[in-house]
Amino acid sequence: MFAWWRARRRNRIRERPIPATWRPLLQAEAPFFRELSADRQAQLLSDLAVFLDEHGIVAAGGLELTEEIRVLVGASAVRLTLGLDLDHYQRLTEVVVYPYEVILDADHERELLGVAHRHGTVVLSWPAVQRGLRRPHDGHDTAVHEFAHALDLADGSFDGAPALRASDHYRSWAHVLGEHFARLQQGDPALLAVLRPYGGTEPPEMFAVATEAFFERPAALRRKAPELYAELQRFYGQDPAATR
Numbered sequence: 001m002f003a004w005w006r007a008r009r010r011n012r013i014r015e016r017p018i019p020a021t022w023r024p025l026l027q028a029e030a031p032f033f034r035e036l037s038a039d040r041q042a043q044l045l046s047d048l049a050v051f052l053d054e055h056g057i058v059a060a061g062g063l064e065l066t067e068e069i070r071v072l073v074g075a076s077a078v079r080l081t082l083g084l085d086l087d088h089y090q091r092l093t094e095v096v097v098y099p100y101e102v103i104l105d106a107d108h109e110r111e112l113l114g115v116a117h118r119h120g121t122v123v124l125s126w127p128a129v130q131r132g133l134r135r136p137h138d139g140h141d142t143a144v145h146e147f148a149h150a151l152d153l154a155d156g157s158f159d160g161a162p163a164l165r166a167s168d169h170y171r172s173w174a175h176v177l178g179e180h181f182a183r184l185q186q187g188d189p190a191l192l193a194v195l196r197p198y199g200g201t202e203p204p205e206m207f208a209v210a211t212e213a214f215f216e217r218p219a220a221l222r223r224k225a226p227e228l229y230a231e232l233q234r235f236y237g238q239d240p241a242a243t244r
């Protein structure tokens with residue numbers, strides 16, 4: 001879609017009233033929403049309307065698509081881009097939500113809670129999404145994890161580096177993420193106190209797991225891994241540790 005057309009359409013969506021059910025639903029079911037400032041809450045609702053207009057959310061495997069699923073899954077996505085342009089999700093075509101506890105990967109070898117496919121589809125376990133929302137500070141949130149992968153894919157490559165704001169940011173990103181990846185692989189206890197060990201399996205997992213910690217345990221991440229926190233803060237344009 002042409003940029004000017006997309007901008008026009010987005011403006012029209014943002015001018016419409018937000019459905020009255022969305023805010024109470026998020027207040028009740030998404031503890032992270034309650035912790036946002038009033039301005040950020042308003043922005044999230046507006047971004048959510050745009051996101052749901054531009055990306056299909058589909059229920060599969062016998063799950064009935066409800067407004068709750070659309071709103072909570074969509075909110076989990078736009079929470080990451082509150083300090084970024086929604087264009088970072090342009091390659092995301094569809095979000096498929098299953099009722100199953102686990103999802104098999106493409107090779108049917110691993111049981112996962114979610115999958116981000118290179119062709120632009122994110123697949124999520126609805127029970128895992130709900131668990132992630134209900135435990136907002138355990139550093140584990142499947143939807144946040146998979147949407148971080150979608151941001152990683154936004155520049156066309158799945159390598160643990162999303163589309164950074166400036167070309168001269170890549171060098172320190174690679175250095176800091178690479179160093180922390182190696183330390184996590186080696187089982188550094190300081191990092192394991194705040195990052196899931198899964199982040200040490202592959203560089204894209206490092207970025208996704210660090211993103212989970214950034215949003216769910218920001219103060220601990222800033223304390224244990226200040227350089228990593230700073231890289232994520234610069235990319236996401238958010239400083240979640242400052243509000244806790």
Ligand SMILES: [Zn+2]
Pocket residue numbers: 145149204205208
């Ligand atoms: Zn992953």
